[in-house]
Amino acid sequence: MAFDRDLQPTAAIRGNLQFTHSGLVTANYFISPLGYGLRKASDKYDVKMAHHALINHLPNGSLLLGIQARLNTLDVLSKMVEGVDLDECEDYADEVVSSFERVRSIVPQTRIYLLSIPVGAASATGMSTLSRVWRGSTTTIDATALSRAELDAYQDKADEILSRIGGDFEPTPVPAALFQWLWEHYLSRGAAGDPIAPTRAGTLDDATAAVFRSAALDEGAQADSNHRLRPSFVPVVKVVQPDFEFMPSYQSMLTPHSFPYAGMTFPGGSEFLNVLEGLGNVTVDWGIRVSTRSADQVLKHNETSLRRLGEQMDQRDQEVSFAQNTLMSKAQMLGEYNQHFEVNGAESEVSFTTVIAVGGASRDVTMDAVNTLKRRYKRFQIDLTAPVGAQVDLWSMLIPGSQSRRAFDDYAHIVPSDMWAGFVPFITSQIGDDSGPVIGVNLMSGNFEPIHFGIMEAALHDLSASFAVTGELGSGKSYFLKLIAVLVHDMGGQFLAIDRSQVGEWEHFATSIDDAVIIDLANPIVSLDPLRLFDPRIAGERTLDSLLPLLDLSPTSGAGAAASNLLTPRGIAEHRIRSLLDMFQAVRRLAEDPQYGPEFADLAARMGTIVDRVPVLFDPKLPTLRLDAAATVVRSHNLALPSAEELTTPHLYARLPLTKRLGTALYELVGVAAREAFLTDNGRFGLLVGDEAHHFTQTQVGSSVTSDFSRDGRKHLAAIGLASHDPAADFQGAAHNLIPNRFVFRQRDETLARNSLEWLGVDLDEAPFLLQVLREETSPPIGPGRQVPEERRGEMFMRDALNRIGRGKVLGPARSDRAAAITSTPGAMRALDRRA
Structure with missing residues (x-):
């Protein structure tokens, strides 16, 4: 058995600098992975x-x-409450508390990326003293014996290396306590005692020393066997x-045998x-x-290797065997390899050793995962091996900070740096924001973050x-809105939603909210x-925007x-126009004047x-709409x-009946009213929700509201949320260029599915399989009665x-x-009541 003192190289820690027993000094950093996914x-x-x-x-x-490590449920909840005053938002506090059990049951995980770079060697005298003291005690020594000048020199070296690398990965110095966390994670990998991930600032303190637990590493798990087999027989x-003897961790180390x-x-x-x-x-x-190794070093080495191959070929010139052909193949490959470095002077040669560590709570669980990984890697034509004895x-x-061991070289591979860069190890499929309410889980990363x-x-x-949603009927658009x-x-904001449904699903939903106002147009x-609704300074212009299209009039002829002149500030004052009814009466008087x-x-x-026909516009006894309620639902x-099609085709628009022109005018007025109310600095967040996106994107007034x-x-703490069946037709202009957050739910129609993925930003020429995923594998109706199973509902692309693209599931x-309020529909509820 191997004991931790032989494997734990740390002699002292100062911040992100690690001092090892061998005298090596490393600088260690958190790495921010780059967005990848479906880009x-x-x-x-x-x-x-x-x-x-x-x-x-x-x-x-x-x-x-x-x-890889488990996310801390409390970290997830703390991200949910950032920027929210829970004393003022009791409903959201209840939502966060209710989220605790759900998040914990999902057991979300994450992957932490780290970079450890050697930055020099400590002075022999100083480190040997530290090592002697360390080996004579049970704890690691704080690096107080090192001078500030020495520490600054190591940090300057690290900064120089990071400067050459660039800032793409946003390296952040790790706290000293990470070394202890990492060690405990390695000892408990996959077992019950595996510590949660330090994903939040302050999770790990900024200590300058760490206490490393003792552990025995039993290669071959010999303690479990009644027959003492050689350790090298079991990987x-x-x-x-x-x-923690009752919580052992069974681990297997895999490494690529060949690419x-x-x-x-x-x-x-x-x-x-x-994978x-x-x-x-x-x-x-x-x-x-x-x-x-630099290109110059590689070229010199290749010349030596080619010379040796030539000598071997000369020695076997008269020999009839396969060896001659093998030497010629090697010479040809070496020539191609050499040419690569001659053409690409900025290239380097990378020697790398990859270790994949699999840990579980039992030997069977670990070995099942090992076999699964080996099968997965066969698809990449990569042979994974678990070297016995190593x-x-x-x-x-x-x-x-570990010292180099023979196994590191035995399982190393050599490739040009541009080929190694294609491995892109520091990438993520994470989607969403750093904080805010939890709306779902990530299905693409495999960790259910x-x-x-x-x-x-x-x-x-x-x-x-602002955000926009697309999907077929019943795919989950309205649920998400x-x-x-x-x-x-x-969270203390307010919203206005336009409800087009005949059953009044938004009205039913709003009844569960205090201070909700329901309006039926x-x-x-x-x-x-508009003359009563808006400030007198802009009321005339807002009235013209709605009235002229409604009456099929041009503003200049x-x-x-006449309407334009009448609704100028001077005309309004002269004719004492305070409402649309006042305007109509003034127009009738002027029409009778010769x-x-x-x-x-x-x-x-x-x-x-x-x-x-339209009392909502011409009845002066009605109070004007006031958007100061927490929730306003306008039923249309x-x-x-x-x-x-009627809005975008000129000859069809010219033949629009009066009823549809009225509907469009009122629909737009609701959006304009929301714009005037929400796009003001009133200290309250306002959301405008439109389930018929083309009425906000295809008309002049609606497009202006969206923009x-x-x-x-x-x-001004405001946003708009739009939904549509066909983004190619409805999400144009501002809805396409300026709305960053996009969600695509199931679309079984091939044309609409293609339009949705292209609107999302997916290149279907590069990833044509995603079309099938959206049509057939996103919340598929495969249950009894062609219903979507409960566990498959809410699947979507985001x-x-x-601009990161991935897949998720709305919770x-x-x-x-x-x-219950947003899931049930009034029709279904009434049916249940009748049955009762």
Whole structure:
């Protein structure tokens, strides 16, 4: 058995600097992985170039780590409450508390990326003294014996290396306590005592010393066997800690035995570390130890190798065997390899050793995961091996500062740096924001990390919080819109939603919210008269925006010009116009006055056709709409509205019946009213929700509303949420260019599915399989009665504010009452009541 003192190299720690018994000094950093997922190939090449710069400037002996660990449930909840005053938002506090059990039951994980780089050697005298003291005690020594000048010299060296690498990976110094956390994680990998991930600032204190637990590493798990077999016969290490003997960890170290002879295609065929995610009941870490040689050194070495090959070929010139052909093949490959470095002078040669560490609570669980990984890697034409007898040596490679061992060289591979960069180890499939409510879980990463959508936090950080949703009927669009609306409400914001459903699903949902106002435009209790609704400075212009299209008038000719002149500040004051009814009466008076032209008679006739039909505009007794309620639902189900085709086709729009023109005008007025109310600095977040996106994107007024929310919402704590069946037709202009957060739910129609993925930002020429995933594998209706099984509901594609694209599953509210309110439909509820 191997004891920790032989494997733990740390003699002293000062911040992110590690001093080892051998005298090596390393600087250690958290690495921010680059967004990858479903992004376009051009973006992925940028990621590869960042890795190319990284590998070309790392010093020999550098260690790259990807450590998998459980997320701390409390960390997830703390991200949910950032920027929210829970004393003022009791509903959201209840949501966060209800989220605790749900998040814990999901057991989300994450991957922490680390970089350890050697930055020099400590003075022989100083470190030998430290080592002697350390070996004579049970704890690690603080590096107080080192002078500030020495520490600054090591840090300057590290900064110089990081400067050459660039800032793509945002390296952040680790706290001193990480070394202890990492050691405890390695000892408990995949077992019950495995510590949670330090994903939040302050999770680990900034101590300058660490206490490393003792442990025995039993290669071959001999203690479990009644028959004492040679350890080298079983590629597993049983790690037992004296204080936790009842929680052993069974671990197996894997390493690639060979890579494809013809190379690995990038992107799509070289990212071999991606297949490590999604294994249940085990923890999988990886580490890559690298060394590089410059192109000049490689060329000199190749000349020597070629000379030796030539001598061997001369010696076997008369020999009839396969050896001659083998030597010729080697010479040809060496020539191609040499040419690569001659053409690419900035290249380097990378020697790297990869270790994949699999840990579980039992030997059977660990070995099942090992066999699963071996099968997965066959698809990459990579043979994985678990070297018997070298398990402990390879286990130690993942410890920063470890001395080089023979196994590191035995399982090393050599490739040009541009090929190594295609491995892109520091990447992530994470989507969503850094904080905010949890709206779902990540399905693409394999770790089920919560997806945070900080819709209100984004506005505070000067980012657009607007979002758009697409999907077929019944795919979950309306459910998602209601989810975001109720979260905005619970966090202290307000929302206005336009409900087009005949059953009044938004009205039913709003009844579960205190201080909700329900408005039916066909049976109004409030007025949308723009002359009464808006400030007198802008009321005339807002009225013209709605009235002229409604009356099919041009603003510069005939009756349109008459209306324009009448609604100037001077005209309004002169004719004492305070409402649309006042305007109609003034127009009738002017039409009877001989000194005015026939345009007023035309205008009076046109307005006369709608005065009695639209009390929501012409009844002066109705109070005006006030958007100060926490939730406002405007029902427009009795309004006739044009289709997207009628709005975008000139000859169809010219023949629109009056009822559809009225519907469009009222729909737009609601959006304009929300814009005037929410795009003001009232200190309250406002969300406008429209389930019929084309009415906000295809008309002049609606497009202006969408653009203003998308551009200026971040300045005034506001956002717009739109939904559509066909993004190619409806999400144009501002909805396409300025709305960053995009969600795509199931689309079984091939054309609509293609439009949705292209709107999302996916290049289907590069990833045509995603079309099938969206059509057939996203919330598929495969249950009884062609219903979507409960566990498959809410699956979607998402593009976040950082243009990262991935797949997720919407969870809905954690509070049971909120979940029931947004899930059930009034029709279904009435049917249940009748049955009761």
